[in-house]
Amino acid sequence: MKPDIRNLDFNLLKALDALLDERSVTRAAERLALTQPAVSGMLNRLRDSFDDPLFVRAQRGIVPTPRAQQLAGPVKQLLSDIESMLRPQAFDPALADLTFTIAATDYALKAVVVPFIHRLRPLAPNVRVAVRGVDQQTLVTQFEDGTVDLALLTPETLPAGLHSQQLFEESYVCLLREGHPQARAERFTLEVFCALDHVLVSMAGNAFHGVTDDALARVGRSRRVVTSVSSFLILPELLADSDLIAVVPRRLAQHASGLSSLEPPLAIPGFCKTMAWHGRTHSDAGQQWLRALLADTCALTPTH
Incomplete structure (x- = not known):
């Protein structure tokens, strides 16, 4: 029978990895926090998927077949890759190489962007900042297609559906x-x-x-x-x-x-200055760091 990838899932691969390491259904069940019958059932599904016994009983536990031994390395690598993909992305500003695009008026350019860049350069020397004018008619589209990452606006001009954070009150x-x-x-x-x-x-x-x-x-x-x-x-x-x-x-x-x-x-x-961003970049680690630095810069900028 030809193996069918549709019959495999992440939990089955984790079970196979545990069985290969533990050479025991009982110990594999303990490691996975499952019952022994549940792991036995998963082993049966694995046997059907790979059309191979995978493990045979031995005097002490179970031993892998040649097919199971061939799978050991690729399965462990695949699980590692999946876990890396699911793990929150780490962001190191000193090593980051990206472009951050800000939409701003000339007021925000002077009052916000200039001090922000002065703070940014020593911390993230390879992060490039692109500044463009605010176009209210196309701003949402620019957020959606990635041509704008952050906009500096007032609450009155903030389009619906964006994330936002107040930066400061201006007088x-x-x-x-x-x-x-x-x-x-x-x-x-x-x-x-x-x-x-x-x-x-x-x-x-x-x-x-x-x-x-x-x-x-x-x-x-x-x-x-x-x-x-x-x-x-x-x-x-x-x-x-x-x-x-x-x-x-x-x-x-x-x-x-x-x-x-x-x-x-x-x-x-006076008026309130607000930064706005799209849900597309809301959870991105680099964008989160840059937004936090910009907000912190505004909070530290003297107004006397």
Whole structure:
């Protein structure tokens, strides 16, 4: 009879391995935590599958047939391979060689990705980080096909069905050049704030109204926004050579060389920065380590 692989399963192979090692049905049953009749039944199934007696009775226990002896090495190797496959994958960042793709806005690039890479490089020198812009229309598809591993978002823009973790709460400060008349003023009043010329960062690149304007409207005031840009990256140059002022996230202001920051003269609601990832990489050991390092980096980044 031709052996049929469909009649074999992992437990039968474990039984065969135990019988080959123990040369006793009783001892094999003890090793497998099974009853002796159960192991005898498994041996009968093995005999049918391999069309060979496999073991014959001897004065002390059982002895393998030549066919069983031929199977001993391959079975042990196969069991070892299966157990290795089922064992959680170990991850050594010092030896890891992979690419980690992050979708981020320019704000998250400066506030999150830059300090993350500074932490990552000494720990995992062969891990490459690729950064791409956030495309809300195709983000889920990018997660599914593996072109994005992690996205830095706000809860309001988080697509349904993704895993997520809050990284930090962000607040706003006013940013202006160091020699600005208000940089050394004793008081920064709401009246002065509203009278200054403002720069607004709008992702659309054409809006002159933002969360600061909503906060002003709630107290019956307004400001004069004279410039709207689509990126935070241009702000330092705009502010450095003018008396313009900008309301910016605190984590960006702390890295602005040659500029001063002031607390806003009114309450401006901040926002939450969140990282999101797909179920496809949720249990991957390397991805778990990278996500933990990124979250830890955000927690350690000073915000003063």
